[in-house]
Amino acid sequence: MNTTKTNFSKNGELKTAPKNQTTSTSKMKSSQLMKLFEDELKDIYWAEKALTKAIPKMIKKATSEKLIEALTSHLTETEEQANRLEQIFKILGKKPEAEKCEAMAGLMKESEDIMEACEPGAMRDAGIISAAQKVEHYEIASYGTLSQFAHTLGLKDAVKLLDATLNEEKQADVKLTEVAVDAINMEAAEKKA
Secondary structure, eight states: OEEEEEEEETTSOEEEEGGGGGGHHHHTTHHHHHHHHHHHHHHHHHHHHHHHEEEEEHHHHHOOOHHHHHHHHHHHHHHHHHHHHHHHHTTTTOOOOOOHHHHHHHHHHHHHHHHSSSOTHHHHHHHHHHHHHHHHHHHHHHHHHHHHHHHTTTHHHHHHHHHHHHHHHHHHHHHHHHHIIIIIIIHHHOOOO
């Protein structure tokens, strides 16, 4: 059995490498990491689609103009993030498929509970920010992991798309902190329970 693969160096010289030290694209496409990557894509795709329905509920319950503005801006980004995931499925030669993300479903349920439990105004706005930041942190972890998987798998175009979304998620988290610190948390702290 032949265990070497014939290659040519940049200067045209014949070189050989043991077959087990080379990684082909077809091996990567059928690897365990690729399966995990695809599963995680389905998970976050479901999450982004679900968030396009959850964020408008937060906007409707919010009272701070700055919070409404931040959430509205991020809703537009979330729709684009779902589109980017569809592009990644296309890169993989797969049809976009969503698989329920139990973690995100739990975070969204918690968000609904917080909005119901808090009285309207600064208290509810602070609760919305708390819930939204939990979502952002989950997304940051997910996109960071997916980017590293894509990098390892040699999916350069996917890495670019994932990194663009990762940066947006980080900025959304920063913006939510700014909104909370600027006024909402202090206003909620000053009101009697």
